[in-house]
Amino acid sequence: MCGAVRVVLLRTSPSDKGKAVRTSLHNRTAIAILLLPALLIYLVFVFIPICQSFYYSLHEGIPGLGLKFSGIKQYQRLFSDSILLKSLKVTAEYTAIVVAGQIGLGLLFALMIWYSFRNSALIRTLVFFPIVLPTVAVGQLFVKIYEIQPQYGLLNSFLRLVGLDAYIEAWIGHPSTALIALCVQDIWRAIGFYMLLFYAGLISISQELIDAARIDGARINVIVGRIILPLLRPVTAMAVIYCLNGTLKAFETVVALTGGGPGYETTLTTIYMFDAAFTYGEFGYGSTIAVLILMECVVVTFLANRLLLRKTSEVIW
Amino acid sequence: MIGSRMGLMVAKTLTILLTAFIVYPILWTILCSFKDSSDFLMKPVYSLPSKVYTDNYVRALVVGKMHVFFKNSSIATFPTLAIIVMAGSMAAYPIALIRWRLSGLVLSFFLTGIMIPYQIVLTSLFIIHKKLGTLNTLTCLIITYSAFGLPLAIFLFATYMKYIPREIMESAAIDGCSIYNAYARIVLPLSKNAVLTVLSLEFFIWWNDLIFAMTFINRVELKTIQTGLLGFVGEWGEVQWGPVFAGITMVIIPTMILYFALNKRVIQGMIAGALKM
Secondary structure (H helix, E strand, C coil): CCCCCCCCCCCCCHHHHHHHHHHHHCCHHHHHHHHHHHHHHHHHHHHHHHHHHHHHCCEEEECCCEEEECCCHHHHHHHHCHHHHHHHHHHHHHHHHHHHHHHHHHHHHHHHHHHHCCCCHHHHHHHHHHHHCCHHHHHHHHHHHHCCCCCCCHHHHHHHHCCCHHHCCCCCCCHHHHHHHHHHHHHHHHHHHHHHHHHHHHHCCCHHHHHHHHHCCCCHHHHHHHHHHHHCHHHHHHHHHHHHHHHHCCCHHHHHHCCCCCCCCCCCHHHHHHHHHHHCCCHHHHHHHHHHHHHHHHHHHHHHHHHHCCCHHHCCC | CCCCHHHHHHHHHHHHHHHHHHHHHHHHHHHHCCCCHHHHHHCCCCCCCCCCCCHHHHHHHHCCCHHHHHHHHHHHHHHHHHHHHHHHHHHHHHHHHCCCCCHHHHHHHHHHHHHCCCHHHHHHHHHHHHHHCCCCCHHHHHHHHHHHHHHHHHHHHHHHHCCCCHHHHHHHHHCCCCHHHHHHHHHHHHCHHHHHHHHHHHHHHHHCCCHHHHHHCCCHHHCCHHHHHHHHHHHHCCCCHHHHHHHHHHHHHHHHHHHHHHHHHHHHHHHHHHHCC
16 A cells, blocks of 8 residues: 555644645545546546547548548538528527526426425425436326327317317427427426525525515515525526526437427437437538537537626636 | 415415426326226326226336336446446545645546536447447446546535545544545545435436437347337337336336435435536
């Protein structure tokens, strides 16, 4: 076992103590060995593949079966690829709706629970639950909720029950409703998570502040608007950034519900990348799209950090 | 209480409605898994099953081979957790508790891995695993999951370990303790909480993985619960609703049990991960 062990006198002077700490705890070899397993796995299977993808994005075809250098041709192709442009539009719509829903409804839900059911851990536990469920289980569950053939699914059955037959739809099959159906699923899934984030922020607000406002005669909308929401600003900022980041990377929930269809109505850029690389066998172009997705995430996260987090020390990227 | 009594009533009602909106679909799925085909054909889908029909589960197991998927997911997930906890805590220790020149850089290096979209490595990892011969194996998943699970684990461990008082480390050093001993006898036992949080959180992340499983594996006998359920429903989904609901329920129930046992840790871990970014 390495690590220099220093024999120390019974009465240690500060410099001896410093020396002992420095020698045994600052043993460079030991630090390197402790870091090695994680560093190695991460380097080989995360960092290097990222660099390689950049490399592949400058090529066409599949490595092994004919990889041809093509420079920035694939990047130029991005601009004229109508499906890619459609996927960017779909991603933008999806992100806007889902972030608004998850953050907005999450905040609303948190306020209501904080106001009316503060002592109920059960409600918070129940509502958080969907986010730990496997996405395929949730997706297939929602397929059956939205179903129209051979039987009416849950939503259509309820519509018929209350006499709203006119609204019965093939929610996933119909181009104009598929994206909203997807958004509802994803909001359903994560609303509990954001509710809990905001709830954690709410309970850290000192009750005395609120009581003082109440004694001064402030009504509830003032208390919420002028005291609670401003105090929640840091949590909201973090939640929005986290939500944006997660939504731009959305892939599994789409595969589980619609597979990208009907047509390209729910094809997010992440879905298109997978199709390009693995269904159509274009590794080079798929890598190019992947680089685009990475840039999307970096830029949006950077901008969000800048706009939402005032202190520059909190800027991550 | 602030606001009026009616305001409180409104809030309570809305909360209960929203909670029901979240919980009901899951309850409905479990109930539907016990319906036979006549229940589906004759009655509206929100009605209760007429009897407890367990044949759907038999079909899901025998024909759908759900047990194989559970086995594969377990083989892919549990070794991953072991690697993540060991390598992660080992790496977090110098980062959090030892002052050396590159510690900030190394931490940032790992942290970039938390935010990246997986799409950026799919093509290159596919080629790497092909060359290693691990394509279409569960080993491939173990390696990939470990690699992508390490950044979050290191972050959580490092954050937690920072609270270990410096005095403990210093007196250990004075007593002649080597780094390895300090790690094994002091840091690790004191980090038990962090270990449990990391385990709970990372379990759900990798047990539920779909993107890597669908990219690297297409052999049916190696499918995990996510890809397996997708394939199972693909074959049966349109016509046979009962077995599909049984399959979904079989996938949901273990997750549910684990979640309700560990929920505090899972929630803590996920929120810590989100807020500290």
